[in-house]
Amino acid sequence: MAVINRIADFAEDMTAWRRHLHTIPELSFDCPKTAAFIKERLEEIGVDEIHEGIAQTGIVAIINGTGDGQTVGLRADFDALPIEEETGVDYVSTHPGKMHACGHDGHTAMLLGAAKYMVETRNFSGRVALIFQPAEEDGGGAQVMCNEGMMDRFDIAEVYGIHNYPGAEFGAFYTTPGPIMAAVDMFTITINGRGGHGAMPHETADPVVAACGMVQAIQTIVSRNTPSASEKVISVTQIHTGSASNIVPDTAMINGTIRTFDKDVQALIRRRMEEIVAGQAASYGVEASLDYEVGYPATVNAPAETAKAADVARKVVGDAKVDDAFPKVAGSEDFAYMLEERPGAYLFLGAGEGAGLHHPKYNFNDEVAPVGASFFAQLVEQLQPAAK
Template sequence: MPVVNRIADYAADMAEWRQHLHTIPELEFDCHQTAAFVAERLREFGVDELHEGIAQTGIVAIINGQGDGPTIGLRADMDALPIVEETGVEYASKNPGKMHACGHDGHTTMLLGAARYLAETRNFRGRVALLFQPAEEEGGGADIMVKEGVMDRFDIAQVYALHNAPGFAEGAFYTTPGPIMAAVDTFDIHIQGVGGHGAMPHETRDPVMAACGIAQAIQTIVSRNHYALDDLVISVTQIHTGTVNNVIPDTAYLNGTVRTFDPAVQQMVMTRLEEIVQGQAASYGVTATLDYVVGYPATVNDSDKTGFAAEVAREVAGADRVIANSGREMGAEDFSYMLQERPGAYLFLGQGDGPGLHHPKYNFNDEVAPVGASFFARIVEKAQPLT
C-alpha cells in the first residue's frame, strides 16, 4: 500500500500548513504561535480531546477509535533554530535570526496530516495520542512532557517519531533496532592564569598555552582511553581568550560536546576529562575548572517495535525503499526520553538532495509530507486494527 489516497488528496493543504509554519519559527519552549496554529487545525479536524500548555507550549490531542484498545503515541517536534535564513523562498522566516533549519515545520505538518485522516476515518481500536512537543533542539521538551506525566496520564503503550533526512532518497525510510542516536553531553572549561605583556611571557602564567594543551590532550581520550569499536566522539568546539596581539590574557575558556552510547564510556570520559584538565593546568602553572553537563540520553529503539515500524514503512514506501538496519548515528534526540518510558521506534524519512540539517539554506521538502503522514496513520491502523 503506497501513500494513503485520502492523505494524498490534501497534500496541497499540508504544503500550505508547512509553509505557514516556516514563516513563524520559534525557539525552545516559546512556541506560542506554532502551538496556536496546531491547536486550531486540530479543533477543525474534530479531535476528541485537546490538552494545551504541556511543557509550556506542548499539546496532546486524543483521537478515539472504534472500540476498546490501547493508546498509541505519535510525536512531532515544533521548535526552530537560532539561524539567519538564506533560502530565498517567498515563505521565508518572518522572525529575524530564527528559522526552521531542521524541518520541525515538516514534522508538525506530517503529524497534522495524520491527525486529519485519523479523526476522519477512525479505522482503529483504542486511542491515538498526538504529541506536539516544544524544545527539542535545546531544553529537552520531551523530558519535560514525560516528567509532567503524559505517558501515564494518557496511558500511552507505545510511541513513534519521524525525522527528515536530507541526502537520503526522497520518500525512503531508514532506522535500526537498539541505539540509533547518541547521548549528548557538554563541557565547559574555565582557565585562570596570570596575564601580562606579550613580550614578557616569563612573567605570566599563560592561559592560551594551557588551553591549547588541554584541547590537544582531550583528543587522546578517543585515541588512547577507549576501545576502538565503542562509538565515541569528543569535539572541542570553542576556545575564547585574549584581546590584542601584545597582551597575554588572564583567562581562557573551552567548550565542547561528547557523544556516547554506553554509560560506562560516558563515565570514563567524565573521569578522564577531569584528570586532563587538572593535570594540564598544573603543568602550565594555571588553575582550571571543568563543568560537565549530562544531556540527552541515547535514543534506543525497541527491537520488536522497530521491526513492526519497518514493515509499515515498506507498505508505504515499497520494500526496496526501507533500510531496517541502517546503523547508529552520533547526533542526538530528546525523543530518547519518551523511548525510555515506553517501547517504540524512531525513523528517518529521506527528503532527497539539498542542504543538510541546521544549514541556513535548508528547506523541508513538501513532497514527502504525505509519505510521513501515511506512515503515522498506517502505524496506528496496523498496531490497533479493528479486526
C-alpha cells in the same frame, strides 16, 4: 509507493498548513502562534480531546478507535531555529532571525495529516495520542513533557517519531534497533593563570600553554582510554585567550562537545576529563575548572518496536526503500527522553535533494508529507487493528 489514497487527496491541505507554519517560526518553549494554529486545525479535524499547556506550549490530542486497546503515541516537534532565512520562497519567515531550518513545520503537517485520516476512518482499536512538542532544538521539550507526567497521564504504551532527511533518497525510511542518535554533552574549561610580559614568561603562569596541553591530552581519551569498538566523538571547538602579541594573558577558555552512544563510555569520558583538567593544571602551575554539561541522552530504539515500524514502512514504500540497519548518527534528539520512558522507534524519512538541516536555504519538501502521514496512520492500524 503505497501512500494512502485519502491522505493523497488532502496533500494540498498539508502543504498549506506547513507553509503557514513556515511563516511563523518560534523558538524553544515560546511558541504560542504555532500552538494556536495546531489547536485550530485539530478542532477542525475533530479529534476527541485536546490538552494544551504541556511544557508551556505543547499539545497532546487524543483520537479514540473503535474498540478497547492501548494508546500509541505519535510525536511531531514544532519549534524553529535562530537563523536568518535565505530560501527566497513566497512563504518566507515573517519573524526576523528565525526560520524552520530543520523541517519541524513539515513534521507537524505530517502528523496533522495522519490525524485527519484517522479521525475520518477510525480504523483502529484503542487510542492515539498525538504529541505536538516544543523545544526540541533548545530546552529539551520532550523531557519536560515526560517530567510533567505525559506518558502516565495519557496511558501511552509505545511512542514513535519521524525526522525528515534531506539529501537521502526521496520516500525512503532509515532506522535501526538500539542506539540511532548520540547523547550530546558539552564542556567548558576555565583556566586561571598569572599574566605578564611576553618577553618574561618565566614570571607568569601561562594559561595559553596549559590550554594547549589540555587540548592535546583530551584527544587521548578517545585513542587511549575508551574501547576501540565504541563509537564516540570529542571535539574541542573553541579556545579563547589573549589580547596582544606581547602579553601573556591571565585566563583561557576551552569549549567543546562530546557524543556517545553508551552510558558507561559517557561516564568514563567525563571522569577522564575531570582527571586531565586537574592533572594538567597542576603540571602547568595554573588553576582550572571543568563545567561538564550533560545534554540529551542517546536515542535508543526498542528492537521489537523498530521491527514493527520497519515492517509498516515497507508496506508504505516497498522493501527496497527501507533500511532497518542504518548506521548510528552522531547528532542528537530529545525524543530520546520519550524512548527512555516507553518502547518505540525513531525513523528518518528521505526528502530527496535540497539544502541540509540547519542551513539558511533549507526548505522542507512538501511532496514527502503524504508518505510520513501514511506511515503514521498505517502504523496505528497495524499495531492496533480495528475491532471486528
